[in-house]
Amino acid sequence: MxxxxxxxxxxxxxxxxxxxxxxxxxxxxxxxxxxxxxxxxxxxxxxxxxxxxxxxxxxxxxxxxxxxxxxxxxxxxxxxxxxxxxxxxxxxxxxxxxxxxxxxxxxxxxxxxxxxxxxxxxxxxxxxxxxxxxxxxxxxxxxxxxxxxxxxxxxxxxxxxxDSDLRRRMHVAAVFACNFTNYFWTVADNILREHPGLDLSVLHPLLKETLRKAIEEGPEGNQTGPARRGDRGVIETHRKLLGDTPESKLYGEVSEAIINHYNKK
Amino acid sequence: MxxxxxxxxxxxxxxxxxxxxxxxxxxxxxxxxxxxxxxxxxxxxxxxxxxxxxxxxxxxxxxxxxxxxxxxxxxxxxxxxxxxxxxxxxxxxxxxxxxxxxxxxxxxxxxxxxxxxxxxxxxxxxxxxxxxxxxxxxxxxxxxxxxxxxxxxxxxxxxxxxDSDLRRRMHVAAVFACNFTNYFWTVADNILREHPGLDLSVLHPLLKETLRKAIEEGPEGNQTGPARRGDRGVIETHRKLLGDTPESKLYGEVSEAIINHYNKK
Missing domain, CATH: 3.40.50.720 (NAD(P)-binding Rossmann-like Domain)
Structure with missing residues (x-):
């Protein structure tokens, strides 16, 4: 050849x-x-x-x-x-x-x-x-x-x-898995930076371990946090801390999606 | 001592x-x-x-x-x-x-x-x-x-x-950075699984590289994807592929948040 x-x-x-x-x-x-x-x-x-x-x-x-x-x-x-x-x-x-x-x-x-x-x-x-x-x-x-x-x-x-259809499906999945997650790391970074001396670096070990678990065990069974527990008290406290911001609205919407996802099971 | x-x-x-x-x-x-x-x-x-x-x-x-x-x-x-x-x-x-x-x-x-x-x-x-x-x-x-x-x-x-206030701020940041991102990996996994033989594992190398970049260079400058580009055509195509689902709504809301975040700069 x-x-x-x-x-x-x-x-x-x-x-x-x-x-x-x-x-x-x-x-x-x-x-x-x-x-x-x-x-x-x-x-x-x-x-x-x-x-x-x-x-x-x-x-x-x-x-x-x-x-x-x-x-x-x-x-x-x-x-x-x-x-x-x-x-x-x-x-x-x-x-x-x-x-x-x-x-x-x-x-x-x-x-x-x-x-x-x-x-x-x-x-x-x-x-x-x-x-x-x-x-x-x-x-x-x-x-x-x-x-x-x-x-x-x-x-x-x-x-x-x-085919083009499958590539489109992968692209949508990649947007959720990478683009949106990257944006949420920016949001976290900005929340932390409001406290002098803090930034996303304090979360680096946690980020690495969260990804390791998701890759080795799959993300669905590893979900934690107030929305997974259906803890609306903590969710409200967090939204108040964020004040009247787009981030607070987003926090509420993603939390509801998680609550719904795990309750419909 | x-x-x-x-x-x-x-x-x-x-x-x-x-x-x-x-x-x-x-x-x-x-x-x-x-x-x-x-x-x-x-x-x-x-x-x-x-x-x-x-x-x-x-x-x-x-x-x-x-x-x-x-x-x-x-x-x-x-x-x-x-x-x-x-x-x-x-x-x-x-x-x-x-x-x-x-x-x-x-x-x-x-x-x-x-x-x-x-x-x-x-x-x-x-x-x-x-x-x-x-x-x-x-x-x-x-x-x-x-x-x-x-x-x-x-x-x-x-x-x-x-103090308790700072711990609360870190907790909110960790929810965005870890809980929400982990959930989005579940969403991506489910989108991929609708195609026989595919699952989140095809995205593992991309996930690792996205996190590596966010940790080494910071997430804000590394944002990519249709929302970062303000490409509403692709965003609409993706929402149509997701159909009338909570995921489609979420896709739209996070995309808007990204568009707003990068446009207000």
């Missing part, structure tokens, strides 16, 4: 995280990286061995790659596909790495299309263990899916097929 | 977590453990070296301890203090380990009183690193506070003084 030749379009956190996984696979050849910002693609290319080509325009990418992987912000995916229209052979497979953009947004590029979505938040310079990430793949043909799987395997052995 | 003689009342998760910290300090002497459930105090005592006495009634505790540490459920603290009324010398210091019970609930015991509150969720059999826990102390006298500090130092070097 000749190596799979791929180009990456984008040089942000996702591209930085995935590119080394591709160059370290003998059956994958990362041939080029494209970013419109001068120097960005080159910086990523310089960090890799073997070093791929670095270009600033999609029109400058090699035409003979098997896969063009678009790793740009969600709202830029469709415009990259448009920019590629008519330039590349119809035998190419176009993939994007987004959780919320439909695969069909890539149709204008003129090849096969699909998604390779690694479910993680990447930060430049932070090494995450790719081998434990789930990767969700989708394609408009069986061949495309097989190719997406070959690439996904370079990242992680945990591969799920996911 | 002669060793500080203490008795622990309670043999639950908190007692199991703290007792070994006391027996390993040369200037603290854990003399007895009391639990009404036959065998419970003995099981904890058997795990310790030197082995303290195990009793099933408060009346059977030695009278000459310097500190009586009440580590029982919040709603039992006051009744333990009542049960001790008139039995012990007024020179004793009574402490409880609860975040939400006022120190004065211990006044009926007839000695000095205060709080020694380790901010953590303890599970029997799970070794947490006590040395990174914050411990909050309070007492009704300077001597009592000094004694509480001596005990707290056996647990962790991170000691804060906290």
């Amino acid at each position: 000749r190596p799979l030749r791929i180009c990456i379009i984008g040089s942000g956190n996702v591209a930085w995280a995935l590119a080394p996984a591709f160059t370290s696979e003998p059956d994958i050849e990362l041939t080029a990286i494209c970013s419109p910002t001068p120097g960005h693609a080159a910086a990523l290319a310089d960090s890799l061995s073997p070093r791929p080509q670095a270009v600033t325009e999609i029109a400058s990418l090699p035409r003979d790659a098997d896969v063009y992987l678009i790793a740009v912000k969600d709202d830029r995916v469709a415009s990259v596909a448009l920019e590629a229209t008519g330039l590349f052979p119809a035998t190419a497979l176009w993939l994007h790495t987004s959780g919320s953009v439909p695969a069909s947004a890539l149709a204008p590029a003129g090849g096969g299309y699909g998604v390779l979505y690694p479910l993680q938040t990447f930060s430049k310079g932070v090494q995450v263990n790719l081998r434990e990430l789930p990767v969700f793949i989708e394609a408009d043909s069986a061949d495309g899916l097989a190719t997406a799987r070959r690439l996904a395997l370079a990242i992680s052995p945990i591969i799920h097929e996911a | 002669r060793p500080l003689r203490i008795c622990i009342i309670g043999s639950g998760n908190v007692a199991w977590a703290l007792a070994p910290a006391f027996t390993s300090e040369p200037d603290i002497e854990l003399t007895a453990i009391c639990s009404p459930t036959p065998g419970h105090a003995a099981a904890l005592a058997d795990s310790l070296s030197p082995r303290p006495q195990a009793v099933t009634e408060i009346a059977s505790l030695p009278r000459d301890a310097d500190v009586y540490l009440i580590a029982v459920k919040d709603d039992r603290v006051a009744s333990v203090a009542l049960e001790a009324t008139g039995l012990f010398p007024a020179t004793a210091l009574w402490l409880h380990t609860s975040g939400s019970v006022p120190a004065s609930a211990l006044a009926p015991a007839g000695g000095g009183y205060g709080v020694l509150y380790p901010l953590q969720t303890f599970s029997k059999g799970v070794q947490v690193n006590l040395r990174e826990l914050p411990v909050f102390i309070e007492a009704d006298s300077a001597d009592g506070l000094a004694t509480a500090r001596r005990l707290a130092l056996a647990i962790s070097p991170i000691i804060h003084e906290a």
Whole structure:
């Protein structure tokens, strides 16, 4: 089997995280990286061995790659596909790495299309263990899916097929599990900072242990706190402490949701 | 300085977590453990070296301890203090380990009183690193506070003084940071389980990375997601996927709170 030749379009956190996984696979050849910002693609290319080509325009990418992987912000995916229209052979497979953009947004590029979505938040310079990430793949043909799987395997052995509907479901779950929880840590931080010298750091050990328990034992049986106990006295005391604020309203609403959740069981 | 003689009342998760910290300090002497459930105090005592006495009634505790540490459920603290009324010398210091019970609930015991509150969720059999826990102390006298500090130092070097008001503030913050977040992980788990073969485990790497970022960089600047971007299109799509459910309502309310939080800045 000749190596799979791929180009990456984008040089942000996702591209930085995935590119080394591709160059370290003998059956994958990362041939080029494209970013419109001068120097960005080159910086990523310089960090890799073997070093791929670095270009600033999609029109400058090699035409003979098997896969063009678009790793740009969600709202830029469709415009990259448009920019590629008519330039590349119809035998190419176009993939994007987004959780919320439909695969069909890539149709204008003129090849096969699909998604390779690694479910993680990447930060430049932070090494995450790719081998434990789930990767969700989708394609408009069986061949495309097989190719997406070959690439996904370079990242992680945990591969799920996911159509746009399933990716949407995961995105909703991730919003609750990560975006909303992160916001509640901000709320807690602000509540603590009203006392001089305190901030969220006093809760760090508790946060770590709460997550460890949720991961090892599942969150549902580990729920604690006044709402779980149905202790409306404490709930009222807490709401009073928060005063007439959006946080107090939110405290009441989430508490009611917890009370309802555990009472309907 | 002669060793500080203490008795622990309670043999639950908190007692199991703290007792070994006391027996390993040369200037603290854990003399007895009391639990009404036959065998419970003995099981904890058997795990310790030197082995303290195990009793099933408060009346059977030695009278000459310097500190009586009440580590029982919040709603039992006051009744333990009542049960001790008139039995012990007024020179004793009574402490409880609860975040939400006022120190004065211990006044009926007839000695000095205060709080020694380790901010953590303890599970029997799970070794947490006590040395990174914050411990909050309070007492009704300077001597009592000094004694509480001596005990707290056996647990962790991170000691804060906290009156009932500050403990209440921390409790509210902990509810947002831990109880509410744990509930949202349950919500995410249930959303994922509607798809056969999926559950919260696909989000575990993302959860760990989200917490790592929040701890190392603070949560406020790391907020992502549709609400942070003010993307009402995605928010509506997600609410439709959730249908006419309490989760959909909650999704909308937390999203609005995030939009407001980041727009008022």
